[in-house]
Amino acid sequence: xxxxxxxxxxxxxxxxxxxxxxxxxxxxxxxxxxxxxxxxxxxxxxxxxxxxxxxxxxxxxxxxxxxxxxxxxxxxxxxxxxxxxxxxxxxxxxxxxxxxxxxxxxxxxxxxxxxxxxxxxxxxxxxxxxxxxxxxxxxxxxxxxxxxxxxxxxxxxxxxxxxxxxxxxxxxxxxxxxxxxxxxxxxxxxxxxxxxxxxxxxxxxxxxxxxxxxxxxxxxxxxxxxxxxxxxxxxxxxxxxxxxxxxxxxxxxxxxxxxxxxxxxxxxxxxxxxxxxxxxxxxxxxxxxxxxxxxxxxxxxxxxxxxxxxxxxxxxxxxxxxxxxxxxxxxxxxxxxxxxxxxxxxxxxxxxxxxxxxxxxxxxx
Amino acid sequence: xxxxxxxxxxxxxxxxxxxxxxxxxxxxxxxxxxxxxxxxxxxxxxxxxxxxxxxxxxxxxxxxxxxxxxxxxxxxxxxxxxxxxxxxxxxxxxxxxxxxxxxxxxxxxxxxxxxxxxxxxxxxxxxxxxxxxxxxxxxxxxxxxxxxxxxxxxxxxxxxxxxxxxxxxxxxxxxxxxxxxxxxxxxxxxxxxxxxxxx
Numbered sequence: 001x002x003x004x005x006x007x008x009x010x011x012x013x014x015x016x017x018x019x020x021x022x023x024x025x026x027x028x029x030x031x032x033x034x035x036x037x038x039x040x041x042x043x044x045x046x047x048x049x050x051x052x053x054x055x056x057x058x059x060x061x062x063x064x065x066x067x068x069x070x071x072x073x074x075x076x077x078x079x080x081x082x083x084x085x086x087x088x089x090x091x092x093x094x095x096x097x098x099x100x101x102x103x104x105x106x107x108x109x110x111x112x113x114x115x116x117x118x119x120x121x122x123x124x125x126x127x128x129x130x131x132x133x134x135x136x137x138x139x140x141x142x143x144x145x146x147x148x149x150x151x152x153x154x155x156x157x158x159x160x161x162x163x164x165x166x167x168x169x170x171x172x173x174x175x176x177x178x179x180x181x182x183x184x185x186x187x188x189x190x191x192x193x194x195x196x197x198x199x200x201x202x203x204x205x206x207x208x209x210x211x212x213x214x215x216x217x218x219x220x221x222x223x224x225x226x227x228x229x230x231x232x233x234x235x236x237x238x239x240x241x242x243x244x245x246x247x248x249x250x251x252x253x254x255x256x257x258x259x260x261x262x263x264x265x266x267x268x269x270x271x272x273x274x275x276x277x278x279x280x281x282x283x284x285x286x287x288x289x290x291x292x293x294x295x296x297x298x299x300x301x302x303x304x305x306x307x308x309x310x311x312x313x314x315x316x317x318x319x320x321x322x323x324x325x326x327x328x329x330x331x332x333x334x335x336x337x338x339x340x341x342x343x344x345x346x347x348x349x350x351x352x353x354x355x356x357x358x359x360x361x362x363x364x365x
Numbered sequence: 366x367x368x369x370x371x372x373x374x375x376x377x378x379x380x381x382x383x384x385x386x387x388x389x390x391x392x393x394x395x396x397x398x399x400x401x402x403x404x405x406x407x408x409x410x411x412x413x414x415x416x417x418x419x420x421x422x423x424x425x426x427x428x429x430x431x432x433x434x435x436x437x438x439x440x441x442x443x444x445x446x447x448x449x450x451x452x453x454x455x456x457x458x459x460x461x462x463x464x465x466x467x468x469x470x471x472x473x474x475x476x477x478x479x480x481x482x483x484x485x486x487x488x489x490x491x492x493x494x495x496x497x498x499x500x501x502x503x504x505x506x507x508x509x510x511x512x513x514x515x516x517x518x519x520x521x522x523x524x525x526x527x528x529x530x531x532x533x534x535x536x537x538x539x540x541x542x543x544x545x546x547x548x549x550x551x552x553x554x555x556x557x558x559x560x561x562x563x564x
Binding site for chain 2: 146147150154157158160161162164165167168172173175176177179180184
């Protein structure tokens with residue numbers, strides 16, 4: 001994909017004429033707090049029809065304004081001229097249009113707008129709660145596998161129903177919700193294991209290019225697969241686990257076993273990174289996970305992703321920075337925010353300056 | 366809004382509560398009635414009044430009827446060894462319109478959904494087992510919707526009937542007739558591949 005133009009009105013604090021982007025590197029520079037990340041946020045918006053920073057859409061509207069608009073013109077694998085439009089009202093109405101036609105379900109956007117964001121919040125992938133890593137796997141899964149989202153939704157629905165059944169006294173039907181949970185849960189675990197395997201495979205070449213000296217292992221951590229005896233099926237094992245916890249589950253009114261409690265393991269040099277990693281290792285592995293996402297999504301969609309790098313270089317060592325810059329060789333469009341003018345000597349680099357929300361291109365000498 | 370009449374305003378509000386009717390349509394309906402001949406409106410009123418009094422549910426299957434038992438349950442030409450379980454009377458009507466199914470029905474009036482506080486005892490299931498046993502029914506076709514709730518309800522019925530030894534089947538799911546692959550959604554297509562048939 002290549003993003004050609006961004007038009008926005010009343011999106012956060014941004015004020016700008018339509019911005020035309022370089023097909024290569026776009027540097028967004030400016031002081032902290034002036035709105036650099038807002039530019040990336042507007043570009044990222046159409047990946048899933050929402051912001052990467054907040055789930056409350058009204059926060060995206062400029063103070064005291066009634067509605068915001070974002071328009072992105074892009075060249076994608078589907079068409080060489082696609083227009084993505086979003087309008088969000090403070091009152092809550094939200095409309096996303098693709099080429100002038102309203103998109104009723106945002107899941108239709110998934111995979112249509114391939115971009116990968118690297119940013120400071122990625123540290124949560126390696127340092128945060130298991131939920132962060134599950135979200136990562138589910139995100140990568142739904143980008144690359146059309147059935148993933150449906151499986152995930154079905155599992156969440158069954159989980160909510162089973163939790164409700166555990167709380168209310170409809171014990172006579174608990175059995176069928178348990179069976180449904182096992183069926184949908186096994187589908188989800190199987191798909192997640194596939195995603196982790198793909199991530200692991202795609203990480204290898206990046207580990208080599210970055211000349212990382214210690215071994216890094218990723219795996220899927222599930223009570224269901226890890227402790228499974230060889231002679232029982234996933235279904236039987238899941239059932240046995242649930243049966244063992246049923247008393248606790250009824251007492252606490254919630255499902256205690258299942259993929260909604262799983263995690264991705266990250267082992268660096270023999271140590272569990274989630275607990276014992278250094279800041280540097282955590283940052284590096286977070287970048288590696290994003291790079292693996294990038295290669296995997298590109299392989300599946302057969303289309304180069306747009307790279308969004310949010311204030312990344314101040315915290316990474318030079319080798320990683322060089323490797324990321326090298327991604328340009330693969331003909332990707334890149335957007336980079338930085339508080340200082342970066343030296344990025346690639347032909348066709350376009351610099352944008354952000355000053356109190358005002359964004360404009362800097363004329364090249 | 367000011368209509369000059371509280372009766373008219375409340376009629377509009379009542380119409381607007383109905384499924385598929387928005388505020389504008391409700392207004393149009395109410396104003397239309399106001400212009401209709403008295404006789405017509407009277408007849409409509411009477412039919413609506415009679416609806417709850419005369420229309421009820423069949424004591425065997427739960428389908429719609431004005432008698433104790435519905436026309437399908439009392440029809441001797443129907444196959445009495447086959448029962449199709451549906452969620453709502455609406456589904457019975459749809460299946461009946463196909464003209465393909467000659468067996469009997471059983472209407473659940475809902476699906477299992479603990480989130481909404483619906484358990485087995487809230488469905489028309491109390492006498493179902495007994496009905497299957499007493500009438501020597503050989504096959505039960507569960508035609509609940511292919512949702513998480515519909516699936517769980519189907520499973521519940523299958524488990525409940527297990528000891529009776531009758532055959533319990535579920536409606537097939539896959540590509541709709543006449544549809545091309547191009548227009549099938551990913552989920553349907555994936556499911557159709559997963560459960561493909563031998564030729």
